[in-house]
Structures are given as structure tokens and as C-alpha cells.
Amino acid sequence: DIVLTQSPATLSLSPGERATLSCRASQDVVDFLAWYQQKPGQAPRLLIYDASNRATGIPARFSGSASGTDFTLTISSLEPEDFAVYYCQQRSSWPPTFGQGTRLEIK
Amino acid sequence: QVQLQQWGAGLVKPSETLSLTCAVNGGSLTGYYWNWIRQSPGNGLEWIGQISHSGGINYNPSLKSRVTILVDTSKNQISLNLSSVTAADTAMFFCARSHISRQLTFDSWAQGTLVTVSS
Numbered sequence: 001d002i003v004l005t006q007s008p009a010t011l012s013l014s015p016g017e018r019a020t021l022s023c024r025a026s027q028d029v030v031d032f033l034a035w036y037q038q039k040p041g042q043a044p045r046l047l048i049y050d051a052s053n054r055a056t057g058i059p060a061r062f063s064g065s066a067s068g069t070d071f072t073l074t075i076s077s078l079e080p081e082d083f084a085v086y087y088c089q090q091r092s093s094w095p096p097t098f099g100q101g102t103r104l105e106i107k
Numbered sequence: 108q109v110q111l112q113q114w115g116a117g118l119v120k121p122s123e124t125l126s127l128t129c130a131v132n133g134g135s136l137t138g139y140y141w142n143w144i145r146q147s148p149g150n151g152l153e154w155i156g157q158i159s160h161s162g163g164i165n166y167n168p169s170l171k172s173r174v175t176i177l178v179d180t181s182k183n184q185i186s187l188n189l190s191s192v193t194a195a196d197t198a199m200f201f202c203a204r205s206h207i208s209r210q211l212t213f214d215s216w217a218q219g220t221l222v223t224v225s226s
Contacts, residue, residue, distance in 0.1 A: 049212045091211035091212055
């Protein structure tokens, strides 16, 4: 199975700051990588698919990029509702796999 | 807008079968895959398997011997059975939708069901 390694495990920032979350794949996943946001007590929500495409209804402050096996989720200016756990997930190889998550917390 | 609603037993005894159902409200099964995903503190998010409206099925090899996913098109429902459960199967279980064009990208999720395996 493809292993996705997310870093950092926890990111402490203030509202208005820029957040940069990373996900590294253990092998090539092309651009078949998605990002999800999960808040306590809720299901994950799709933010970005295929590395850089925003899902329906996702604000423009969320963006994704890729460089080889390294993927980045950027939140340009944090809003209070953005503090949550973020997961990456690959669909390049069966079975699909998820990263272990990055917790974005208020500093 | 489609809504997924799931239900099932929250407590299952070891060696028994876990059963969950997911209803698709406000949308059609056609054109999508319907997935089961679980989440636990120890294993994180783990994809269990998927089924299409026509019955096409894919399972995670790690669980394939114990998993059955079914579709009931007359009720617009999908079901999950996981047999011979152990404490390691304790998790939050989600059903989720994926479009046939990106069948492993999960764009809509149910609220989840916490299943505890304990005697």
C-alpha cells in the first residue's frame, strides 16, 4: 500500500496567518491526491481533489499544489472555522490510503 | 442535495457480525460508487470497500475475507457486513459517495456510526 506521511503533526497558528500543510507519498501517485478537513464530531469534508482542484463550495483561500511525490495544502489567511484536522488521501493505487493527519490549532 | 444517513448497532460482541446501513436521500445511486470507510485512533482512516448501483464491488484486500457490501436499489440503500469482529474493529464507520469518474475521491459523507466491539 502507498504510505502518505503528513507534516507537521500539529501546526499552531493565529487567525489571519498563512498555513502550509505537507503530504509526502511513498511512491508516485501522479496528481491523484485529495485533501479533507475534519472537525470534532463530524465526518471529513472534501476540500481539494487531484492535487489542485477545489471541491464544490470550498473557499478560494484553500489551494493545493504538487511537486513529484510532495503535496501541499495552503490556506492563505486562516479563518476561525479553519482550525481542524486535515488529511491527504491518494487514489492512484489500490487500496486508496490516507495520511495520519495534521492538526491545525489556534496559537 | 444528496444526504447520506446511516445507522446500525453500536455495540457488537467479539466473533459476531457488524451490520450497518446507509440511505441515500435526495439523490440517485446511479453514476456513483458508494463506499465504507472507518476511522480509529490506532489505524486512522481506512477504506473498507465500495459498490456501484449496478453491483460492481471493490474491497480492501486487508478486509476482503470478512466484508460484504450490498446495494438495494429499491430502497436507495447500501449495507455493510463485517464478520468475525474483534476489538481491533472498534471504530467510527462512515459511508461516503464517490463519482464514477473519480471513484476513489469521497465527495459526500454520512455522519458516521461509532461501533464498539466488546462482550
